[in-house]
Amino acid sequence: MATGTEPPRAPSPPARGTGASALTGVRSPGRAAVAARHLRTDRWWLQPAGTAAGLLAFVAYSVWRAFANADYYAAPYVSPFYSPCVAHDCVPMKGGADWDVFGGWWGLSPALLVLIFPLGFRLTCYYYRKAYYRGFWASPPACAVAEPHAKYTGETRLPLILQNVHRYFFYFALLVAGVLTYDTVLSFRDADGAWGHMGLGSLVFVVNIALIWAYTLSCHSCRHLIGGRLRHFSKHPVRYRLWGWVGKLNARHAQLAWASLVSVAVADFYVYLVASGVFGDPRFL
Amino acid sequence: MSTSTGAAASATSYEARFRVWRGDADGGGLHDFRVEVNDGEVVLDIIHRIQATQAPDLAVRWNCKAGKCGSCSAEVNGRPRLMCMTRMTDFARDETLTVTPLRAFPVLRDLVTDVSFNYEKAREVPGFVPPPGVAAGEYRMDQVDVDRSQEFRKCIECYLCQNTCHVVRDHEENKTAFAGPRFLMRVAELDMHPLDAAAQAGLDRRRTAQEEHGLGYCNITKCCTDVCPEGIKITDNALIPLKERAADRKYDPLVWLGSKIRRRGAASGPGA
């Protein structure tokens, strides 16, 4: 029977004029003959366009700041783009994370040495993958809107198979978040290293680190490692509970991804404003 | 109650404009209909009214009309939907509704498509492997351990996820290698089943997910989750966990090392 449970018959040769190669996807022979690539009437393009614009804006900003190699420290604040600062020529940070582990040969901005980790974490993040596959690659641009590519192999081969390394970046992201936490703690000292300080910058840092942690812990790899990989939750009650909490955060992974992206840029920009003297850090304590 | 306004509103029927795809594998096109719409109706009601009054041979597949069987899948204004769960109040009265068959599968006639691709894929997933030595009636499972698989078993097999997934929708040639979200979710369901004994039987579901069912084709763009009428979190709860499980066995030496040490330390059950 034609609606059998057997495999479909080989598609009949293209009946409609043009060459076979042009008829793929939703216009494949045998499928309902509809010329339009999609029939959506809503503003489906808004989301991918917004995503692409947002990500591009962040990339532009971060490229400028990462290569600037200037105005990233205004005691007690260090820009999250430059922490930990592991090159030889970092600005001294008074107990901050300026560890000269790389030596003097590195001539470029020290930001590039560390940014690779959060960048990799976000680049391989399951949410960002969705966002840029849709926004930049148009693969697909939106649901039920035909993608322009003739061929698609997904994440089955190089380079995209490397997306599977997400969990290593997660491990590193934990370290980076730890350092940024340290920076945030140090932001409660004044420029001379005495405790008891609190400026607007300290608050910016607290908000930023909270969002960074929330984003990092809401990661799908984290959810898997903390408990998702278990088969019997009943035998691991503590991990089950943790998995439940991470799951709640994970449901907001996309929002946290954007919120932490904005907050990290704001934190950096705040440091830039203070360091470049545009603005003095208002102190509360 | 909110329904009490319904009686008063029942006089508010109107005439809607529909464009319905009619034809078969050899060709076809959108046909215009003007048809009455009454209070509380869904798109499937309108298709049935067209059938009963204007086009008696209009082919449409449906069954329960309650969102439980997953038969009446179609595309309404370009979006994959169950027609029985798409209310007319979701649309403006002056809007023209375009209804086409699912566009990822071969069309049979009018709104009915040949969904045998899905039955073929279902056959490629090995079923539940009962635990040896546990008699019927002796199965013991905790609710927290069955919760995850139960979510996936809510699936009504409407195949909207299979239809909307660009991997096969936009690339006919991927149909051989890719099982689609519904059947990758089935693999996840079995891999999370607290008593599935596939591993003892020499079947590694994580390996087959990647090597035989095309897990790597999924680029987690989440359209399957968006269209699921049952609200199953296919991507977050099935596909990504399955990718992570595949990564466990293939790409993560820490996890690999951990399991080696533990296995040597004590004979804990497979899969913890």
Next chain:
Amino acid sequence: MTQPERSQWDVVVVGAGGAGLRAAIAARESGARTAVICKSLFGKAHTVMAEGGIAASMGNVNAGDNWQVHFRDTMRGGKFLNQWRMAELHAKEAPERVWELETWGALFDRTPDGRISQRNFGGHQFPRLAHVGDRTGLELIRTLQQKIVSLQQEDFRETGAYESRLRVFQECTATRVLKDGDRVSGAFCYARDSGDFFVLEAPSVVLATGGIGKSFKVTSNSWEYTGDGHALALLAGAPLINMEFVQFHPTGMIWPPSVKGLLVTESVRGDGGVLRNTEGKRFMFDYVPDVFKEQYAESEEEGDRWYDDPDTNRRPPELLPRDEVARAINSEVKAGRGSPHGGVFLDVSTRMSPEVIKRRLPSMYHQFKELADVDITAEAMEVGPTCHYVMGGVAVDSDSAAALGVPGLFAAGEVAGGMHGSNRLGGNSLSDLLVFGRRAGAHAAAYAGSLTARPAVDDVQVDEAAAEALRPFSAEDGAGTPSVPAPDSPGAQAPPAQAPPTEAPPAESPYTLHQELQQTMNDLVGIIRRAEEMEEALVRLGELRARARRAGVAGHRRFNPGWHLALDLRNMLLVGECVARAALERTESRGGHTREDWPSMDAAWRRVNLHCALADPAGTLAAADPERGQIALTRRETPPVRPDLLALFEKEELVKYLAEEEFHE
């Protein structure tokens, strides 16, 4: 005419719901080459609509439960009209059938100690229904479907072909059971998509086609429920029993109109939902009949205590058997105490927290939210009775599920009669499917294996069946010389409207005929019945039958729903007449049969089964004369209940059901 394609099988199962799939599994596991034919896609059967659960006395929640208690509840629910041997087998075997599902991968909700959880339901003394939230039917179908797939995978490993021993013909309809003399020789079928005819040759045919609800206007049943199996059996010469017993589920949705009749699961009441009229009164306390007085609470306080402490309190009357609740709602509405859309209020919002409601009744929450814009966690539902289930069906042997008088014909599930007596308890349907589906499949395979020669398919019968199936295409041709449209020539058949021959009356729309049939059955043979109305119904059915001969369809044979409906009309008309005739004959009220003119139960009727058979088996179904019916009724006395089973009841209870002389036998 091109000859229909033929294929040979040992067992053909008609229907792929719970009973059909379970029968197919049993037949295939008994070694029979088995074909399943179903009208919908594989896995879409109406069984998915079952919400509450599978009744089986596993005793996981209350250890006091056992098969005897289950048997007792089933007999009480059916008002002792049940084919008691079926009720016995059902109660005994249900737990095994449920446990077996777990070994095939089913995931039921669990008790704290890890066993299958069981919930309360109307008419069941203990929590007994194995369930998965409120989508138990879906779990059942999916499990059976996946079991069939794994059997096919097994066959693939051994033979290289998935369908070598078990094949599903989906989206196909059987229109005739073929016979060689008295014996079954196969089934005549058409594929809905291509319109092609084909013949499945087999010595055994298992009917598992479900019910008849589509003959009624307000129904919870899907389009498939056109009484196909009932009609196939009648036409093959097998009698139907108890057709007057049609269950109206008390709680169907009543608004909006497009979903009127859609089921609101009984679990809503089992989990604490209460029924109120517009005065806010829990009216069910006024409707507890004498036979149930001892088992139900007399005050709201006692009823409420029961949910937490069922051992020292009696259950609330909202959990009476379905027939009682449906009648009570009907009476409240008639008395002017109904809700705005003509029902009553079913409320869980004041009794459970929103979280609990969403967890225990997810589909109901979803259904009302999506379809009626009603948030059941915040407001009451409006509900009213809806045609839900037919207790009557093919008369079968209790042990083997074999139809009477037609060797090789079997029936299981809703299409089989007897098991539920005059009224079915909720949850007993899914267990019925499993218990008797398995029995039917196994016995069908055994019967096929016992034959030395295969019954032959008669070419004349095949040609007649083909001509009958094509008649709607030539309806405008009054004289009835069917020109045969080839499946691939859409132009071969002019639409009826375009070329009306001068003398013949215009073709009838099958859609119109169907609507009129539904209205007739709903209004005249509905929940409350009167002799004059049923007589009127028989007249109207006769007229519809004559008009249905002229039901015509446009277009060609490929996936033509108008044509399919025209063919289904024959079955619905046959079944409708069975219901009306039997209901007119039975002058008492019992279970799913309520006579306004005969309001009480009559012990003398308890031992009487009404058998429906074709009045003129040799004749065609032409019935040009609308007056002449197609159905003949005979009264049959049921065998007395076995003494050890009777001994399970108190004498005080038995006197309410049994006639005086039955005690002396």
